[in-house]
Amino acid sequence: MEDTTLASAGNGHGERVLPAPLARYADAALYGLVAWTVLCLFALFTNPIPDPSFSWATLPAPLRLPFRQPRIEHWPVTYTVGIWLWVLGFPALFLKGYERYGRTRRVSPVTWLVGLPAGAMFALTTYCRVFWPKLHPPTWNAPSYTFVCWLYCSSYDPLWSNLAYAVAALGALSFVLDTRNSRVAEYGIAVFGVLSLPLGVPALYEAYRRHIDRVAE
Numbered sequence: 001m002e003d004t005t006l007a008s009a010g011n012g013h014g015e016r017v018l019p020a021p022l023a024r025y026a027d028a029a030l031y032g033l034v035a036w037t038v039l040c041l042f043a044l045f046t047n048p049i050p051d052p053s054f055s056w057a058t059l060p061a062p063l064r065l066p067f068r069q070p071r072i073e074h075w076p077v078t079y080t081v082g083i084w085l086w087v088l089g090f091p092a093l094f095l096k097g098y099e100r101y102g103r104t105r106r107v108s109p110v111t112w113l114v115g116l117p118a119g120a121m122f123a124l125t126t127y128c129r130v131f132w133p134k135l136h137p138p139t140w141n142a143p144s145y146t147f148v149c150w151l152y153c154s155s156y157d158p159l160w161s162n163l164a165y166a167v168a169a170l171g172a173l174s175f176v177l178d179t180r181n182s183r184v185a186e187y188g189i190a191v192f193g194v195l196s197l198p199l200g201v202p203a204l205y206e207a208y209r210r211h212i213d214r215v216a217e
Contacts, residue, residue, distance in 0.1 A: 017099045022205060026099065029092030032085040039082030043069060050079045053133040073139040083143040090145060091117070091201040098202065110178050113206035114189055117199055118171030121146060125164040128153055146196045167195045171203065186210045 018026065043050035044059050046069045051057060053074075069076035075083070098112035124145050134156060144150035148167055152160035174188035186207055193203030 017102075018095060018205070022095065022201075023099070025201075026092040026095040029089035030096065032089040033092075036082040036085040036089070039078040039085070043076040043079035043082075046078075047071075047076045050076050052135055073141040074135045075141070080141060080143075087143050087145055088198055090120075091199055094202040095205070109209075110175060110189075110206060113202040114171055114178075114192070115175040117196065117202050118168050118175060118192065121149075121164065121168035121171065121196055121199060125149060125152075125161060125168060129158075129161045145199045147198075148195065167192065171196065171200075183214075186214070 017023070040050070044057070045063070045065050046067060048061070048064070048068075049055050049058050051074075069078060071077070072080045094112050094116055097107075097116070098109055101107050102109040102112045128144070128149060129152070138154050138156050140154050142150065142153035144153045146164065146167070148160055148164045151157070152164060170188060171192035174185055174192055177188075178185045189203050189210070190207035193200035193205075193207055196203065
């Protein structure tokens with residue numbers, strides 16, 4: 001019997017692609033990314049410096065509205081909500097890429113669902129550790145793309161940044177050593193997915209996909 005929990009739209013060939021709940025999340029997350037843009041830009045019109053890390057991002061006083069938003073720790077309310085929408089919605093970009101292109105020969109599914117998220121985790125961890133203008137004191141409200149990254153951004157303790165690199169390395173290693181029928185690769189991808197949540201949602205789907213295929217064999 002065909003699994004009706006899987007979505008059939010998205011790759012142009014009528015094939016099943018994402019499970020229906022994951023497809024709904026991916027679609028909703030894209031709207032969330034649009035809302036992120038609007039909410040963050042709105043903060044420019046209410047607060048002289050929405051993000052103290054980037055003091056240059058400001059508008060002249062005549063262009064701002066005659067009130068200021070309250071802040072949640074370092075950031076205005078709508079800016080904070082917008083950034084967290086981006087954090088929660090970012091994994092959907094990889095899911096949508098897989099949905100649209102993952103069944104072609106150009107880019108394999110594991111690239112979209114594991115390789116690219118692992119690369120993004122490396123890039124984001126490096127940015128936060130080396131380039132991000134850190135605000136003091138650290139705050140629990142520091143938006144971060146994975147839980148382990150949040151531990152670093154909310155404390156600035158290098159231990160957590162090193163752990164984030166280790167998690168990203170696990171994802172990269174699982175991708176590089178991937179073989180379709182390898183149980184080791186399946187477990188590595190699953191562990192990477194859990195340790196890198198919420199960014200790891202695509203990797204968890206890849207591990208689930210492999211498990212289903214293996215059971216069906």
